Amino acid sequence: MLCDFHVHTSFSADSKSPAREQIDAAIKLGMKEICITDHHDYGTGGMCHLDYTLDIPAYFAALKELREEYRGRICVRYGIELGLMLREREYLEDLVKTIPADFIIGSNHFIDGYDVYDKNFYLDNGYETTGSDRGAYLRFFESSLKRIQTLDCFDSLGHLDYVIRYGPVKNANYRPEDYMDVIDEILRVLIQKGKALECNTAGFKYGLGHPHPYEEILKRYHELGGELLTIGSDGHRPHEVGGYFSEAAEILKSCGFRYYTVFHERKPEFLPL
Numbered sequence: 132m133l134c135d136f137h138v139h140t141s142f143s144a145d146s147k148s149p150a151r152e153q154i155d156a157a158i159k160l161g162m163k164e165i166c167i168t169d170h171h172d173y174g175t176g177g178m179c180h181l182d183y184t185l186d187i188p189a190y191f192a193a194l195k196e197l198r199e200e201y202r203g204r205i206c207v208r209y210g211i212e213l214g215l216m217l218r219e220r221e222y223l224e225d226l227v228k229t230i231p232a233d234f235i236i237g238s239n240h241f242i243d244g245y246d247v248y249d250k251n252f253y254l255d256n257g258y259e260t261t262g263s264d265r266g267a268y269l270r271f272f273e274s275s276l277k278r279i280q281t282l283d284c285f286d287s288l289g290h291l292d293y294v295i296r297y298g299p300v301k302n303a304n305y306r307p308e309d310y311m312d313v314i315d316e317i318l319r320v321l322i323q324k325g326k327a328l329e330c331n332t333a334g335f336k337y338g339l340g341h342p343h344p345y346e347e348i349l350k351r352y353h354e355l356g357g358e359l360l361t362i363g364s365d366g367h368r369p370h371e372v373g374g375y376f377s378e379a380a381e382i383l384k385s386c387g388f389r390y391y392t393v394f395h396e397r398k399p400e401f402l403p404l
């Protein structure tokens with residue numbers, strides 16, 4: 132079983148699952164490594180009813196304990212899913228120098244003061260007047276591009292087209308080629324900066340029928356020379372850990388990949404798919 136490098140626990144505001152239950156689920160699936168990556172969206176107070184920030188020292192102390200407890204059964208990696216925010220640049224770049232993380236996912240959950248989950252993000256980006264989700268999706272991709280150009284505080288870009296989970300009609304009208312000039316640029320920046328792209332299988336559990344990002348984007352990343360590729364279920368509950376990983380392996384192989392990437396002390400290591 133592929134190693135899951137995107138897993139949430141009760142340290143995240145949107146998960147009630149104790150870390151041990153998540154890790155036990157991974158062991159049952161035969162995983163050799165799991166990376167716990169709880170949410171830390173610093174500076175988003177007031178944009179959302181949940182508090183997506185971590186008590187950083189307590190969090191990493193807990194991960195350290197778990198690593199010791201599970202030694203010999205599974206390797207517990209220390210991860211975090213950081214919300215990328217330009218105005219928090221200084222905080223984020225300083226933070227990643229001080230935490231003992233193996234792996235940092237950079238994600239875009241908040242744009243222009245909206246939680247991407249919030250329907251007003253779509254209404255105010257053109258849906259209200261045109262009935263089209265294109266404005267919101269384009270805004271999401273352009274904003275993601277700007278952030279990864281500017282910020283260095285991450286190892287892998289999380290769920291690149293995650294915005295389609297929450298649009299008014301989700302992915303009904305979504306065609307990656309309609310955004311490919313921006314998406315291409317995102318992929319090129321990742322490659323140039325030595326950052327990984329995440330294949331996030333949660334798209335399947337959200338009924339989208341595709342991983343994040345879509346197959347054609349994964350394929351394009353490979354064509355452009357992208358090699359650093361992490362895999363994560365984005366599981367918030369035990370039965371979601373490792374979800375749709377056999378589908379992901381097939382998709383990634385058909386896109387031309389032979390290896391995927393895990394991170395140890397923020398250095399990439401390659402494992403066969």
Ligand SMILES: [Zn+2]
Binds near residue numbers: 170
């Ligand atoms: Zn979450």
Ligand SMILES: [Zn+2]
Binds near residue numbers: 212238289
């Ligand atoms: Zn996320």
